[in-house]
Each structure stands twice: as C-alpha cells, then as structure tokens.
Amino acid sequence: MKLKEEELRKITLDTIQELGTGATPEKVKEEVRRKIESSGGGDFIFKKGDVSSGRVILTSFGLNKPGIVAGVTKALGDSNCDIQDLTQKLMGDFFTMIMIIDISGSQKELKQIQEEMSKVADELKIKIYLQHEDVFRYMHRI
Amino acid sequence: MPYEFEEILETIRMTEIEHFDIRTVTLGISLRDCHDRNIEVTKQKIYDKILHYGKNHVKNAKEVESRFGISIANKRVSLTPISIPFDSCSLEEYLEIAKTLDKAAEEIGIDYIAGYSALVQKGMTNGEKELIKSIPFALSQTKRVCSSVNVASTKAGINMDAIRMMADVIKQTAELTKDRDSIGCAKLVVFANAVEDNPFVAGAFHGITEPEVVLNVGISGPGVVLEAIKEAGNVDLQQLAEVIKKTIFKITRAGELMGRNVAEKNGVPFGIVDISLAPTPAEGDSIADILKIMGVEDVGAPGTTAALAMLNDAVKKAGLMASSSVGGMSGAFIPVSEDQGMIRAAQSGNLSLEKLEAMTAVCSVGLDMIAVPGDTPASTIAGIISDESAIGVINDKTTAVRIIPAYGKKFGDFVDYGGLLGKAPIMEVRNLSCENFVGRGGRIPAPMRSLTN
DSSP: OOOOHHHHHHHHHHHHHHHGGGOOHHHHHHHHHHHHHHHTOTHHHHOSSSOSSOEEEEEEEEEOOTTHHHHHHHHHHHTTOEEEEEEEEEETTEEEEEEEEEOTTOSSOHHHHHHHHHHHHHHHTOEEEEEEHHHHHHHHOO | OOSOHHHHHHHHHHHHTSOOOEEEEEEEEOOTTOOOSSHHHHHHHHHHHHHHHHTTHHHHHHHHHHHHTOOEEEEEEEESOTTTTTTTOOHHHHHHHHHHHHHHHHHHTOSOEEEEEEEOSSOOOHHHHHHHHHHHHHHHHOSSEEEEEEEEETTTEEEHHHHHHHHHHHHHHHHHTGGGTTGGGGGEEEEESOOTTOOSTTSOOOOTTSOSEEEEEEEOOHHHHHHHHHHHOSOOHHHHHHHHHHHHHHHHHHHHHHHHHHHHHHTSOEEEEEOOBOOOSSTTOOHHHHHHHHTOSSTTSTTHHHHHHHHHHHHHHHHHHHOSOBOSSOSBOOOSTTOHHHHHHHHTTSSOHHHHHHHHTSSSSOEEEEEEETTOOHHHHHHHHHHHHHHHHHHTSOEEEEEEEETTOOTTOEEEEEGGGEEEEBOOOOOOOOHHHHTTOSEEOOOGGGOOO
C-alpha cells in the first residue's frame, strides 16, 4: 500500500495534536513512523533501496583466465541477484562480459552489491562496473 | 540482450577514459522570503533556508553518481540575486550576509555558492550600489561565495556607469586577494544578457522568475567529443557535424537522467539541462583540443572562429533533440585557465585577447578566466567589458567577462589556483587608452534588435 502525501500530512498533524505540548520534532517523527509501520503503509518512506526498475548492467573486462565467470556469478548468487542475460566476447587475451541483472530480489542495495563486486574485481584483477539500466536506455534509445 | 555490446562499452569508455562527467548539479533556492528589518533575523532566515533545502544535496548527488556510474564534478547552490530581496541593506550588512552564505555553504559541504549578484543593466538602486561596492570585501573575506553583475542587455542597452564601477570593483578585488594570485576575481563575473537558470558557478544565480527551489544540471564532456572526432577520421564538415551531434545527444540524455534523479532525491522540481561543453584542466578534457583535431594548427589560427561556431551549433542542435528542458547558457565554454589547450595557446602567443573576443561572438559566455597584467588601468578593463557586452547585446546572446588583473604580475607571468580553476598565463593587453570613451558614462542605448514587437 502506498501512502499519498496528504494522508501522510494528516497522520503527522493528528500526531502533533495527540502529543500536545510534548511534541518535539523527534517524538513526532518516531510516532509517525510507528503508526505507518503498523498500518503496513511503509512504502512511502521506507521503501527498500532506490532502484526503480531493479535492473542493473554489469560490465567486466580484463585479462582472460580460468574462474572469472565463476567468481562473478558466485558473488551475484550469494547476494540473490538474478542474472537475466549474459554475453561475452574474447579479443585476443582480453575478455569482456556484460550481464543484465535483476537485483530487486536481493536483500542488498545497489551500493552494497557494487562494493562487494569491487572486492571480487580486485581478487580476479579485472574491472567490474555496475550501473543502473536507465543510463543505457537514456543514452542509446530514443 | 536489449542493448548492443558496443553500446554498453561505449558508455563505459566515455565515463572511464574520456572524462565524461556531469559538470554540475546546482540547487537554485529563492531567498525572496528571507528579508527582515533586523539583519540578525535576516541572516538566520537565509541560513535556515539554505540548510533546509541543501543539507542532503551533496549526499543525494553522490548516491546518483554511484547508481549510474557517472561522476558529478560539482554540487553547488545558486540564490536569488542578493540585491533584490535585501535592497535596503548597507554595505556592512551585505558583508554580513556574504559571511552567512559562506557558513551555510560550508555546513552543507559545497565548494561554491553563487548569487551574490545584482542586475543593473538599466540602472542601479541604492541597495544595488551598496552591494556592488561590497563585492571586493565579500570575495576577499569569504571562501565560497561567488558574485555576478549583469551590466547590459539587448532590451536595455549597455550601462556604462555600472561597467566603470565594475572595473574598479575588479581592480579592488584583485588587490584585496593579492596574496592568493587575485583569486577573488575568479569568483566574479560581469554579464550581458545573463540567464536566470544558469547552473554554472561563478555566474549562476536563481532568477526572480524561477520557482521557490529548482535543480538545474550542467553537462560536460569535451573529452568524449574529442575522441568521437578522432575516430571519425578525415570526413567532410557536414559529416563531422553529425558525429558531434550524435555524441552530444548521448551525454545530454545522461545529464538529464542524472539531474532528474538528483532533483527527485532532493524532493525539488527539475529545471533545465545546460548543454554547454565545459572543459576542465584535466589533459584531454579540452575545447582547444577539439578545435585542433577539427583541423586548425592551434587555437588562434585563422579558421578557429568558424570551427568553434560549428561545434557550438552542433552541440545546441543535438541537445535540443535530446532534452525538452534545455536552458542556461547552452554552448561551448572557452575559459583560458581551465583548459590545457587554451593555456598552451595563450602561453605560446598563438591566442591573443582579440582573437578570443572574436571567438566569444559565436559561443556561450565570453572572456572567461583571462589573466591580464596587474597594472592594466580600470578604464581599459571597462573597455574590455563594454566590447564584450556589445557582442552580447547586438547578437542577442549571453556574454560575460571574468578577468583577473593579477596584482603585481606582468605579461609572461602566471596565476595558479590549482583544482578546477586551473592556471592562467598573463595575457598581453593593448596599451591604448579608451578612457575618454568609457569616461563619458551614461548608457549605450538598446539596439534596433530590441524593438521586436
């Protein structure tokens, strides 16, 4: 359930009235949060993460060697990321791999996944970039 | 896969190798409701309002950076021209306000806050006179405050009295900040036809027709254009225009996406994308290099103005197609100190002040970050500003002068600020006087072009 802005305002005003003279900004905030959580309308303020479509594009490249795909996919699997598409190319000793990943099922936010993948990149001595899909859609599609 | 392999790699190459970044996300905040007869209350209102809207600006912008993998070089704030809401203030009170702005900027973690400004193209109120007089002190006693004054417009003509005053202000600012290579002048812009939604500091301000609060974005990306032209090889000029347009289209789209996301996170409306190509002192992120790769030997060679005009036009056409919210300056910037190629051209003597002036007739802004000898007379600086204003007024475009008469320095020396402001060679100024012309004062009447009704 999503709360409209007016509903949120009403809850806040009611809370201020209930608290009367004891209404400090902190108390009001806490009370409003409690009310919204108990009514199940947390989406408005407390939506998890900030990824709208939930799809990100992972690009990785570097010198080819065994275990790169395994290393990358294992880390993604551990974070409950769903690989929806994968393409890979080898040019001489260099490999490039691009994946489309849905992270909406993951308990982690994009930032956390980026941090973890950067550790994987260091271990494998490759480059890994994770970017929200929108940037590619905006730049390459009209 | 919904995207081609090459498309994805192109984006990565742009951001990782070719210096593509968003130059600035600038939060415009109206201060029109902050006036009070008590200066202390005024200061508190200003401080509170900037903090209210700006406290998460940097954090939100950083989150958007990591989400899309494109960096945002500057996060800044622009304000209602200070002289408008606080017209009744005295010089000392304006100075107090400047210090408050500095403190608020520091608190929200931004490097520059702009809008210590006045719009005096037709004439000056008493408050505006006070503000202009306070500029040298404000710029020398604060770190983050930037100032701009509009002295001419196509509709109003050129206010020579204001220009003379600004020439003195520039000289005084240079002297008051002489211990730091006259850095105060790098934070002061004199405009003709200033735009109200320009996100680029130092010249930014939140125009009086703007909403309560708005977020504007300025794109960058000379490095990306440079690489695209290199890759295109020896093609004719029409094909070259196509190459530039395709590249700009992509970076404008990315800019708008980033701007809209930062605006959404800040909970404020999105304003405009300024599609100016803005260089940085980083090697390869240079407008001069683009002109050279287009085919002129160095900036300043015959053909430079034509090449720049074509570049600027292609940028606009592509930007207009890419976004329905184009605004601000929207052109190409040619600041000398912030562009390695321009620095080299000025240093070698290939680029003169006069050629630079011609170039400003076909691109956005004007004589930007130009260092001249410290003993350049105020009347000569007034002459330079009036020339630049005339180009703006007659061509119905924005022009500006950000000139640094570096105190104690002479032709051949350098001023060096480091960071984004870069390093500028002191350029030669013609030793001919215009004292009797600018000394006449008054206003150059608005041109024929102003009578469009």
